[in-house]
Amino acid sequence: MALPLPQGKNFIITHRKLSGNFEMPSMEVASDHYALGFIIHGDRKVITPTMSYVLHAGYVNAIAPFLYHRTIPASTDYYESYLIKFSPEFVSDFNTAFGSKILDSIFKHPPKHFSEEDEKKIFGLAEILLEMYDAQEATGLPADAATLFKLKNLLYTILSFIADRGIDDTEKSIVHTSPLSEPIMEAVYYMEKNYKKPIKIEEVAAVSGYSVSYFSRIFNAQLGHPFSEYLCITRLKHVQNLLLTTDMSVTDISLECGFSYPGNMTACFKKEFAMTPLQFRKRQRTKK
Secondary structure, three states: OOOOOOOOOOEEEEEEEEOOOOOOOOOEOOOOOEEEEEEEEOOEEEEOOOEEEEEOOOOEEEEOOOOOEEEEEOOOOOEEEEEEEEOHHHHHHHHHHHOHHHHHHHOOOOOEEOOHHHHHHHHHHHHHHHHHHHHHHHHOOOOOHHHHHHHHHHHHHHHHHHHHHOEEOOOOEEEOOOOOOHHHHHHHHHHHHHOOOOOOHHHHHHHHOOOHHHHHHHHHHHHOOOHHHHHHHHHHHHHHHHHHHOOOOHHHHHHHOOOOOHHHHHHHHHHHHOOOHHHHHHHHHHHO
């Protein structure tokens, strides 16, 4: 269970800086709040029952109440973010004014990223919100009506901006065919942690507590891919990230991401994305 909001509070914002190897020890779910994470630095892999996706600097991650999730490192870089938590009651005026569909659209996955200009604006707003909140907390007194009004309205501005200007990142997301059961989520988590190593289906099935034959059937039914294909896709998502964020050669990236032979990785990459790794790198960098 994720930590609830502090007693007597229905809104908080914090600035977090964690080591690159930080990972949630288990699946968590928030029972009393929404959460918005503004990724300042670092890369994270998020696993939920309906989708797995990668976060990078400049992304905003939205987690709704009662959504089971787990995050693990997607690189060795330190992880820094602004984290906003707020109760449904705190944004009741927002829902009354704009309708619940806007909030629902924000908290659907995949997460949001922005144009370079919009990214500066949305992260600037989050920083101002943090400064306002910290100044109020420093007084040691409950927020008065005027302060609450300012905090709410800035949060509402942020929510509206995300809804209007946020861009869904579908390239680095894997949608699950059906909601994942807890044993299969544990299997996916294990694969994400160990994708750089040779992984056999027997060891992953053991993590789930199932026999190999039963695990194979359930895994395919819930994820829409056989075990070997899903492992390949998982590795290819990390290949994409290194192609975009480093100048490593295709050979080095291939070995770093768990492929025994660079030629095999290139063939798998072309089959999955209809282009070679170098074509992908060139196309994405041309967009910037």
